[in-house]
Amino acid sequence: MKKVILRNARIIDFPRLMFLRQDKEVSENLEHSSFVYFLLEIWKIITFNRPIRKVILANNQIIGIINLTKPKNHSSEIGYFLGKNYQGKGIATESVKQMVQFGFYKLKLNKIYAYCDPKNIASQKVLLKNGFIKKKNIGGKKFYFEKSIKNKVK
Ligand SMILES: CC(C)(COP(=O)(O)OP(=O)(O)OC[C@H]1O[C@@H](n2cnc3c(N)ncnc32)[C@H](O)[C@@H]1OP(=O)(O)O)[C@@H](O)C(=O)NCCC(=O)NCCS
Numbered sequence: 001m002k003k004v005i006l007r008n009a010r011i012i013d014f015p016r017l018m019f020l021r022q023d024k025e026v027s028e029n030l031e032h033s034s035f036v037y038f039l040l041e042i043w044k045i046i047t048f049n050r051p052i053r054k055v056i057l058a059n060n061q062i063i064g065i066i067n068l069t070k071p072k073n074h075s076s077e078i079g080y081f082l083g084k085n086y087q088g089k090g091i092a093t094e095s096v097k098q099m100v101q102f103g104f105y106k107l108k109l110n111k112i113y114a115y116c117d118p119k120n121i122a123s124q125k126v127l128l129k130n131g132f133i134k135k136k137n138i139g140g141k142k143f144y145f146e147k148s149i150k151n152k153v154k
Contacts, residue, residue, distance in 0.1 A: 111149070
């Protein structure tokens with residue numbers, strides 16, 4: 001696996017991120033199209049609902065992004081994607097590990113959670129390998145996973 005580095009995302013990173021998520025195999029597992037995604041990100045900035053966003057870097061190149069929503073009651077939702085050419089190399093598993101540590105130790109979160117399509121086996125594996133626990137189905141459409149401060153040490 002390549003060395004994975006997370007750094008705070010900047011507005012100038014978004015054209016590259018939009019390009020990566022245009023790929024059908026990436027976007028079909030994400031809620032919004034590339035363009036809607038960009039508009040929503042701008043909206044979050046304007047409304048001070050800004051998530052903690054970190055781009056995923058390998059060999060100094062942006063290959064994906066990982067987010068924690070703005071914490072509420074010490075709780076935050078995690079989300080991520082990687083460009084198609086960078087998948088299947090353990091990079092998401094390592095990125096989630098780093099972001100979870102950041103969330104618990106730097107942001108002092110008590111709980112990190114994620115929603116996932118039942119068909120998205122790769123994402124479910126990423127969460128399970130990071131010690132997330134599958135709790136329940138949300139309306140039968142999405143799986144819900146969470147990791148709490150009590151099980152933060154894997
Ligand atoms: C989900 C995603 C982030 C996983 O990234 P990744 O770097 O490929 O994941 P990893 O390499 O860490 O692999 C995690 C596990 O999933 C497995 N996996 C990868 N692709 C798979 C697939 N299509 N079907 C089944 N398992 C798969 C890997 O083999 C690995 O399991 P293992 O450790 O038992 O071998 C990536 O596929 C992606 O960006 N998808 C599109 C966006 C998305 O789905 N985001 C999450 C929304 S909830």
